[in-house]
Amino acid sequence: MNGIEIAGRYYRDEVAPQLWDRRHAAALLGAGSEVLGYDDDLGSRVLGARLVRELMRLAFLVERRWAPYGKWFGRAFGELESAAELKPLLDGALGAPGWRERERMVAGAATVLARRTNGLMLAGPVDPAPRQFYERDITVLGAERFTVALAEEITDPVLRGLVDRLGLRHGHIPRLPGTVDQAVDSTDALAIPERFRKAAPLLGIDLHVVGREAV
Template identity: 50%
Template sequence: MPGLQLSHRFYDQVVAPSLGDIPHSAGLLGDGSEVLGFDDEVSTDHDFGPRVQVFVAAEGDAAGVHRALEQLPEYFEGFPVVHRNADRFDGAEHHQVEVTTAARFFTERIGRDPAAGMGLADWLTSPTQRLATLVAGDVFHDPDGSLALRRGALRWYPDDVWRYALAAAWLRVSQEEAFIGRTGAVGDDLGSALVTARVARDLVRLAFLVERRWAPYGKWLGTAFARLPIAERVGPHLRAAVSAGCWREREAAVCAAQRELAVATNRLGLAEEVDPEPRPFFDRDILVLFGDRFTHALAAHVADPQVRALIDRLGVRSHDRRAMLPGTIDQVVDSVEVLGHPDRCRNAAGLLGLQTEPDRP
């Protein structure tokens, strides 16, 4: 049984009756493959079972919920409710019904309660893999709309933050696209393959931006990408690129994937259209898209004062084609030890070019 379905049944049949008339909301959000809908039979080998988050209005209301949950059964539909030696709760024996407030739950995961509004720094320091788990999952009970309010606030970037993230994504691609051919031309086939894989991963993440979907963490990146509408057009080229036996084939496949994403970026209407056709890399026998052309086009259409100030401070220089836009936290940092910890993400604000104090609406 899929984890979300199991947890929903557990809430309806066990948790909700136990709570009676105690005011609360409930759902299953946050960590876990089942939240994203990617769990399978392999997922059941550790810590798998019914999980629910119960959200109370204030911290002081939690005690009554904990008392009501003292008589939970050990098993539900054949799955353990109480886990021993589990990864969660520091290995202590515990059921997996978390009692918290909505404000605390969201703040613990992205360092900000979205009900209070999301400023520029909040958006840029929130990893997409965390945002994905907060808008996915399922809400079982939400009479006051506290969960709907927060999930709605996190559905997608404001338009100018979106432009900025797209601009930075195209810049990342442009910085390495020529290396596929450069390394291959000097006989470094492994180097060419490694660069191709890096660029392909950046193009996958760019596809999520184009489709207005939060990219999950690495384990499920390819699975989630395959479900994007644009994957039918981009996916075959990327598969060809990473499985190619020579750099010419890699270059051709990456250019084809870039062209599809370039056309899709133009269709968003966020900037002036850019010619999506690949072209020679200066006088060399190498083909590239020059993805930074999208960086300049998108940056030019940013009007939000805070995003505009960030771009101007970092620098997009059209006269010499140089751009310095680091982008979002997961465009700059690729460490689990950072992306998995909201405090470390927010402490990295300086790497993103942000001011010391977070920008607020």
């Protein structure tokens, strides 16, 4: 087994499970109309576009493909196996006339990715159906359920130690570090290792501790 294959299996089985953490973002789509009592359609559109981007990034992750930077992002997404199923939903979310339709499209795309995540068999199957967000009139995937299921399968001692050190939210949801490009959106920073490594503390990662445990 060559080094690239070993690295790929490590990423698939140990690193990828740390990235499925999208608990509250989808619930913000209807924040203006449903909670505050006024229509903030522009704000909902901006949040919807952000969610579309995150769902596209998850599609790359599920298919074990690296997402390129912005200039090539959309074109590379179109080459993914899941693009044919996801693109109509994502287009619908971006062009929806109101937040309720936007919510429906986002939830549909998230369900597609949830089913495909189950298909990877990295953890036991999780119900991919959307559900109500607490008692509010909002529909979300409930992605924290995937976070819990996937994190439980991390066995590598270095990554297991990192996840355990970051602790839990709400008593049962692991605080996963994710990746640096979830916290930093600058090509100038992400293209230079010396720069993006300095962002590690933003994710709760102590590179000195991780480095010592990896030796």
